[in-house]
Amino acid sequence: MNGHLITISNLFKHFPMGKGHFTALKDISLNFDEGEFTGIVGPSGSGKTTLLNIIGSLDSPSEGSAVVMGQDIATLTLKAAARLRKRHLGFIFQTYNLLPVYNVFENVEFPLLLLRMSAYERKKAVMHALEWVGLGDKTGSRPKQLSGGECQRVAIARAIVKKPAIVLADEPTANLDAANSHHILKTMSTLNRELKTTFIFATHDDKVIQYLKRKITLEDGKVAKDEMTAGS
Amino acid sequence: MLAFKLAVKNLAGAGLRTWLNAFVLSLAYVVIVWHSGLLEGWNRMARHDMIEWDIGGGEIWFEKYDPYDPFSYQDAHAPVPENWTREVQQGRMTPVLLTTASFYPEGRIQSVLIKGIDPAQSVLKLPADSMRTDEEIVPVMIGKRMADSNHLKKGDYITIRWRDRHGTFDAAEVKIAHIFKANVPTIDNGQIWMPIEQLRQWLKMPGEATYLVLGQNEKPASAEGWTYQGHDRLLAEMDKMIRQKSVGGMILYTLMLLLAMLAIFDTQVFSIFRRQKEIGTQMALGMTRTQVIGLFTIEGAMHGVLAAVMAAVYGIPLLSLQAVRGLKMPEGMDDYGVAVAEKIFPVYSAGLIAGTVVLVMLTTTIVSYWPSRKIAKMKPTDAIRGKLQ
Numbered sequence: 002m003n004g005h006l007i008t009i010s011n012l013f014k015h016f017p018m019g020k021g022h023f024t025a026l027k028d029i030s031l032n033f034d035e036g037e038f039t040g041i042v043g044p045s046g047s048g049k050t051t052l053l054n055i056i057g058s059l060d061s062p063s064e065g066s067a068v069v070m071g072q073d074i075a076t077l078t079l080k081a082a083a084r085l086r087k088r089h090l091g092f093i094f095q096t097y098n099l100l101p102v103y104n105v106f107e108n109v110e111f112p113l114l115l116l117r118m119s120a121y122e123r124k125k126a127v128m129h130a131l132e133w134v135g136l137g138d139k140t141g142s143r144p145k146q147l148s149g150g151e152c153q154r155v156a157i158a159r160a161i162v163k164k165p166a167i168v169l170a171d172e173p174t175a176n177l178d179a180a181n182s183h184h185i186l187k188t189m190s191t192l193n194r195e196l197k198t199t200f201i202f203a204t205h206d207d208k209v210i211q212y213l214k215r216k217i218t219l220e221d222g223k224v225a226k227d228e229m230t231a232g233s
Numbered sequence: 234m235l236a237f238k239l240a241v242k243n244l245a246g247a248g249l250r251t252w253l254n255a256f257v258l259s260l261a262y263v264v265i266v267w268h269s270g271l272l273e274g275w276n277r278m279a280r281h282d283m284i285e286w287d288i289g290g291g292e293i294w295f296e297k298y299d300p301y302d303p304f305s306y307q308d309a310h311a312p313v314p315e316n317w318t319r320e321v322q323q324g325r326m327t328p329v330l331l332t333t334a335s336f337y338p339e340g341r342i343q344s345v346l347i348k349g350i351d352p353a354q355s356v357l358k359l360p361a362d363s364m365r366t367d368e369e370i371v372p373v374m375i376g377k378r379m380a381d382s383n384h385l386k387k388g389d390y391i392t393i394r395w396r397d398r399h400g401t402f403d404a405a406e407v408k409i410a411h412i413f414k415a416n417v418p419t420i421d422n423g424q425i426w427m428p429i430e431q432l433r434q435w436l437k438m439p440g441e442a443t444y445l446v447l448g449q450n451e452k453p454a455s456a457e458g459w460t461y462q463g464h465d466r467l468l469a470e471m472d473k474m475i476r477q478k479s480v481g482g483m484i485l486y487t488l489m490l491l492l493a494m495l496a497i498f499d500t501q502v503f504s505i506f507r508r509q510k511e512i513g514t515q516m517a518l519g520m521t522r523t524q525v526i527g528l529f530t531i532e533g534a535m536h537g538v539l540a541a542v543m544a545a546v547y548g549i550p551l552l553s554l555q556a557v558r559g560l561k562m563p564e565g566m567d568d569y570g571v572a573v574a575e576k577i578f579p580v581y582s583a584g585l586i587a588g589t590v591v592l593v594m595l596t597t598t599i600v601s602y603w604p605s606r607k608i609a610k611m612k613p614t615d616a617i618r619g620k621l622q
């Protein structure tokens with residue numbers, strides 16, 4: 002361990018393709034620390050999602066290593082990867098991915114059920130998270146009854162309710178209009194400041210970029226630029 | 234516990250398809266319980282009637298008597314042993330004498346089984362006392378089936394032709410004194426009952442019998458050449474028949490269950506396919522594959538629970554009503570050769586219901602687990618995107 006929250010060294014990712022394979026990530030080396038608010042940007046197909054998936058232990062590197070919170074993703078068992086995600090990682094998806102039959106409260110409660118928290122603790126944490134995202138009054142609604150912006154706020158609440166070390170968000174604003182995008186970005190940067198949660202985005206949305214503290218540009222599977230930005 | 238809660242929520246939120254599946258499955262519950270209950274009710278009734286009308290508390294056969302071999306009847310008779318005289322006099326057992334004969338209904342010749350019984354007997358419910366008469370002519374009685382199939386009425390005269398113990402033919406005219414109605418075909422089809430003393434005279438077999446019917450719980454001393462036949466033995470044929478009926482029922486249940494299982498299997502496959510994104514999301518949130526498989530299995534198995542509730546809602550009133558009112562049996566059921574009442578009152582035991590629930594739950598769980606194993610092969614990254622597989 003070298004003190005970084007995430008250490009990626011000489012990472013390659015190949016996908017089988019026809020007879021050979023396609024290399025989506027080429028020799029990536031990056032570190033991430035606590036409290037970052039970082040965007041991975043780049044054109045479509047540059048490997049943003051692939052990198053995020055590996056950090057999120059949903060996929061594993063082909064070569065090189067990715068160490069997340071002291072755990073080497075390449076050698077994690079499926080069970081250990083699930084445990085890592087359950088305890089320390091939060092996910093936000095472009096398409097929200099709320100569980101349709103659960104109401105807002107239950108969706109946000111889900112990660113806490115997996116952590117076997119008591120009902121009292123769960124309720125407190127869920128209400129707290131929903132207040133952060135400004136949905137304290139919609140606990141009983143079903144995802145179907147919510148707007149896209151509201152759905153994504155529920156998803157944010159679900160990602161942060163267990164106070165994870167890292168939140169990974171793949172194109173969180175891609176399906177939202179400008180006003181909603183700004184709203185959720187403000188919410189996330191507040192959470193980042195107050196909880197010291199590390200946020201890593203994959204995005205090609207300019208609206209996101211102005212909120213970032215750090216911007217990593219991928220091109221063709223390689224890190225083209227890694228720069229600190231003004232942030233908000 | 235978590236999986237159970239989630240499964241309930243998922244099921245509660247699921248649509249018409251779930252309810253349809255549960256309904257089909259609930260039919261399986263109801264039909265299985267109903268059909269088994271009906272057979273059980275039939276079985277009990279048939280046993281009860283057989284005991285009351287035909288076999289009493291058991292029988293004692295003369296050793297040469299084989300009910301399945303009419304040729305044996307010729308020699309299957311012997312004087313009733315003396316050590317039973319008292320029991321016979323006290324009405325604790327009653328002798329029956331058998332012979333094959335011919336009679337001439339509507340000018341045709343037809344063979345018939347003549348059974349002689351004491352008109353004063355009270356061992357069987359058989360209304361033998363209807364053959365007590367002051368008339369010269371020999372009174373006989375027949376069952377309703379026999380009467381119907383030969384177009385005979387009360388008061389009709391028929392001619393019977395028999396051979397006595399020496400093989401000499403003789404004939405006499407008799408009068409139908411009574412037509413009795415009983416559920417038991419074994420005392421009815423192709424048989425004519427007459428007073429035993431008269432038959433003994435005809436056959437020149439004074440004091441003889443083919444078998445004796447015992448009153449309930451009578452255990453007479455044994456006698457040389459006579460063998461005791463208990464209920465087990467005497468009802469074996471009927472038990473076999475009922476068992477065959479339940480095999481027929483089993484085929485019906487299997488088909489119904491198969492249909493329900495197919496529907497659930499299909500729903501499971503469809504739901505796992507459609508809910509890939511949900512599965513991927515659950516994995517991203519930290520559920521293990523085993524947990525997700527468990528979740529889907531429980532969710533599928535909950536169909537069984539839901540179906541049980543549904544079955545209870547309409548099945549309990551329906552089936553209890555029938556247990557009280559009885560089920561009218563269609564005519565022509567007599568051909569089964571087992572006692573069939575006009576109405577059968579089904580009997581539902583706790584064991585039957587519990588067994589059915591276990592059977593249905595077990596099959597539902599297996600059929601839900603089967604497609605769920607597919608989840609184990611999903612890559613979470615593909616699942617999240619809902620990528621087709």
Ligand SMILES: Nc1ncnc2c1ncn2[C@@H]1O[C@H](COP(=O)(O)OP(=O)(O)OP(=O)(O)O)[C@@H](O)[C@H]1O
Nearest residue numbers: 016017023025044045046047048049050051052203
């Ligand atoms: N499972 C896979 N099998 C084969 N190729 C894949 C797979 N996943 C990604 N790729 C390829 O890897 C490359 C990078 O994909 P990735 O999804 O990471 O891009 P991205 O930067 O997220 O693009 P976008 O902005 O469109 O989301 C693409 O060319 C894609 O076709």
Ligand SMILES: [Mg+2]
Nearest residue numbers: 049050051203
């Ligand atoms: Mg992407």
